[in-house]
Every structure is written in C-alpha cells, then in structure tokens.
Amino acid sequence: MTRPPTVAQRRLIEAADPVTGRLRATRTQLDALVRRGLAFRHPRPPHDHFLTPAGHRTREAEPRSQETAGGPAPAGGFAARVGGEEDAPRSGPARLREVRGAWQGLLELRRMTSPDGATDRPCGWERTHLVRAAALALEAAGHRPADPDGDGYRVRATPQPEAVAVYAPDEPALAACTATLERAGWQAGAYTEPRTGVRYLLASPRRA
Structure with a gap:
C-alpha cells in the first residue's frame, strides 16, 4: 500500500496551481513527489513539474464533495462561477483577468497532457472537474453566470x-451556451425536463 504524503508534501500539493497543477518547490521536494507518483517532470523546456492524476486526487480527497455538488473550490483557489452562488466573486476587470488566465492555463494543460499537443479536446483534469470545467469554458467566453435570483x-x-446540466434563461441563451461548449471541445444536446418542461443542455467532454 502506498504511504500517504507527508504533511510538508501535502502542503506543496495543495499549493499547486488550481488549474494546471504546476508545482513550485525545491528539486529535492519535487523529486520526492515524482517518486511517489504524485508529480511528473514535463519533458519540454522549462521542464516544470506538475501534479499527476494521483496528485490531483490526493489534493481533492477532502473537498471533492463540494465539486460533485457544483459548489465552490477550496478556499484560496480559483473557481469559475457555476451560477447561483450566494458569495460569488464580483464581475469586473480583475475577475476578467483571472478568468482569462485560468482559461489559458487550462489550454496549456491540454497541450501538455495530450499526446499530439492538441488543445481542442478536454483533458483529464476537466473530466474529473466537470462542473468547474464547463463553467470556466462559459465564463471565459463571456457568458454571464446567474446571480442567486x-x-x-x-x-x-x-x-x-x-x-453536466447547463441551464439558461431562454432558448437563444441556451443555443449560445451550446455553441461555446462545442467550440471548447464538449458535446452538448438540448433536452426538456419531463415534469417541469424546463429546457437544459446535457454536456460532456468530447474524446476525439
């Protein structure tokens, strides 16, 4: 059975970039994470170190329940707005820069983890963070997340x-969300809830 990371290693893992998983530590610390299978050294210059899927799972072992429910990311990490949050970050230039930076970081993660360097398909991180990944694609494209009411x-x-399910206030907005998600590498189709008649999208990451 693999030994759990030490307290110091756990801190390094938790401090990794919330989207790309990029690590900042000494060479000795990074090598120790690599040996445990929690990090890998990228083969291309500048040869930075990033969390492996096992490293991401380690970091999110406790807060994972919030992600499953579509809730916010752990304190201190960037989280795309999923819509309807009571304490959502305010819109404005600073938020716009954060979102754009997170989206560019996600595209870089796609490039680094794809065998052919493609950025048009969702990566492993997105497949384990469906709600946040879809929300980031929408927010980065300029769609407005819902306020609580x-x-x-x-x-x-x-x-x-x-x-994931994506709801929008009307058919044109739903169609716009569909187009954005498809450009971002997702498959999306419109459905109607049988009991309520509410229209929504069912979206999933495209594999090829």
Missing part, C-alpha cells in the same frame, strides 16, 4: 457519468 447560466452535476 437572476438570469444567466447555471451549471450543475448530474447522475450521469461525464455529463
């Missing part, structure tokens, strides 16, 4: 594997 998109987890 207002219009805008809402992204929610579903019982289906690798699928």
